Amino acid sequence: MLITGMSGFLGQHLIEPSEVAEWELLSPTKGLLDVTDRPRVLDQMVSWTPNVVVHLANRRDDRETIVDGTRYVAEAAAAAGSRLIFLSTDLVFAGRDRAYVETDQPDAPQPYGQWKAAAEQAVARAGGNSLIIRTSLLYGTDHQALFQRDVAAVVGGRSDMRFFTDEFRCPAHADDVVKAIIALADRPDVTGVLHVAGPRAISRAELAGIFAAQIGADPKQLPTSTSRESGLDRPEKVVLDSSAAARLGIHCRPIEEALRN
């Protein structure tokens, strides 16, 4: 299994479970395999010929990494005959009350979501055996996500950040998404797009409260605001319907359960 972006948040969660699953891992750093270096990506992929490529490499502010890099990885994986699993995001959608299913068309208003949607198209066009997993806000236990560190900074008096009561996502524990990746690596019959996210839409303020309580603080003391008041133009409610994944036996635990274990 070749993993791009292994040093990132999700990649760190993937190391141990993929070793337990007895995958032989290739996890080149960006220095060794920059996904925007097309000839090198093709050359390395064809010489390594991994069974599966898990493409996590990402830079939120960089179209070239997201769109071009993903296209190069997808084309190279197709040329090498490798199955590709590409991680995408709920932010390909603009937000609405109703949950999104896999067949809904991306309509992101923001560049990041538009670039990830373009990357998804590049994966589909490359023509190999591929699966696009869309997930939502990720959190962790041993490795903490940026949002968890933001909450700790506010609780510790090192930040005056406010948490939005009107921005809803379906947060998922990174360990659950990693489990899904490993299970689906072995399922070449599962292709296209699959939503793998938490079972409940939670506001950022509620989520921050859960993380605050976990470190012994009073959730009610956390400062809140709304994304509207802050003038940020971000999707308010993006709910991924993960029932297709559930039919394959793939589940993300409710946050209270995931943080207890």
Ligand SMILES: NC(=O)c1ccc[n+]([C@@H]2O[C@H](COP(=O)([O-])OP(=O)(O)OC[C@H]3O[C@@H](n4cnc5c(N)ncnc54)[C@H](OP(=O)(O)O)[C@@H]3O)[C@@H](O)[C@H]2O)c1
């Ligand atoms: N984290 C979330 O909440 C979340 C939610 C939804 C979807 N996802 C998706 O999950 C995937 C992984 O996210 P993440 O949070 O683990 O990302 P991350 O922590 O930002 O890590 C990104 C990784 O990509 C590497 N990278 C950046 N540019 C590269 C390049 N040109 N060539 C090769 N490697 C490069 C980085 O290496 P350096 O550190 O050396 O730059 C790092 O290892 C992404 O596709 C993201 O869209 C994440």
